[in-house]
Amino acid sequence: MNAALRPSEHQTEPLGQRTKVLSLVDVDKSFSGGVVALKRLNMTVHAGDFISLLGPSGCGKSTALRLIAGLMRPTAGRIVWEGGQGRDDFGVVFQEPTLMPWATVGQNVWLPFRLRGQSYASVKDRVEETLSLVGLERFAKSYPRELSGGMKMRVSIARALVTAPRLILMDEPFAALDEITRQKLNDDLLALKSRMGSTVIFVTHSVFESVFLSDRILIMAPRPGRVLQEITVDAPYPRGLDYRTSTDYAAKARETSEALMTAMGGVLMEGE
């Protein structure tokens, strides 16, 4: 592995005293019109965590992500990046690949560096290395329209990873993909995570995805959006086909489904 993409230093620390990356303290968010999107959200993210926010639509899981990303300000409460100001260092993957259609794959992945004023030549190796991590080393000169949906999503992930950020925010990134592509990307995401030691917050509405990927699942409920329950998934990484077909996985999926049913209690009549 290249030195530039080594696991973050936190990875090597013993469990239990892992470095905090981010905490949300009593975060509220309401919109004009009186809609309470989030009520008293508390969350602590440690280096190396893979946290899923799982819940029905309207539970504020995307709002939580947008608050962390700084795209919105909380109405009340605090979002604290450990290490203080300027440490809000993260990459984002949206539900859509969100690539610039006029730019090549390589140029798209270059964007975070480009906006910092770094030339392509100075980060070319890094861009190519990240592309090869997501299996797209041969496509640096292709345009997004020439790629399949899954490949576009890989480019989007490469762009989020290329600066080796402390935290990666993912907002239902695989929701629009077919099941086969989705499973493959789930596998690859875990491989990437263990290789780079990334910390991930992952918004999803899929029970199975959350159980497969995360070590913590926050079950969220709507009206007002809040965290109802936290489920810990202790199955060790790396997780693969063995885990996907294990009884542990099935049991965890059942537990999560039940928690989700509780969270949705009363809103089922809306046909969800």
Added chain:
Amino acid sequence: MMAATDVRNMTKADAPQLDAEEERHARAKRIEGVAKWLLPAVVLALAIFGWDRIVVINAIPRYILPGPGLVVQTLIQDWPILYPALLVTLKITFMALGVAVLGGVGLSVLFTQSRFAEMCFFPFAVILQVTPIVSVAPLIFIYVSSKLAALLLCAWIVAFFPILANTTLGLKSTDHNLRDLMTIYKASRWQRLRFLQAPSALPYFLGGLRIAGGLALIGSVVAEYVAGTGGVGSGLAFRILEAGYRLNIPRMYAALLLIAATGVVIFMVTTTLNHLLLRKWHESAVKRE
């Protein structure tokens, strides 16, 4: 054994059928490729031939409708008069188009950077656009002493609006997720404009440019009609007017031919530019397999 025979029979029966269809498809494509050029050329030739026949058969006098042969002949004969006029018209058209691009793009950037600027000045742009240039041009020729400047101003008024309107629309229709991405990576206003808004607006701008190219020519011709001054430095429109007064209809047609040709060339240039800039990525220009 049975199965193997079946498969062989199947291939025999099916394979040629499929090939025939493919072949028909390919042939249709080839024919279409040729017809795309040939058909308009043939129809145009037929139309010119028809024009010639009508003139000859009805013995129409040349001061009412000259035949195509006479028009071409006049074009060659009067070239020393028409060529300088063509250069004048071209100069005004392209200068006006250039200023329209600068003005249209500049104003649209201003409008998207500041909503207040848009509120203040957009009504003026609309008023300029909706007022027929023929009715404004005489005033412009009174107020602006330089004839060239006045002509330019008229052509610019006609040509800049489609560029302004289209580019403004383009600068505003950026993908909202990409906008969020720019915010996340703390892009400056300038970076946002350069890396996101400008490329998003490019197809819209080029669409505006195609309209503006034709309008710049119309604007310069109309302005010249209104200006009506003769002598040195007159464009094609003046030559048409002058030939009309002298009942020199063949020269009118020759000048008209040059104006039409100029319009076609402008259209082809802007279309080619559009294709070259967008063929790699934009849906309007990429070839579908």
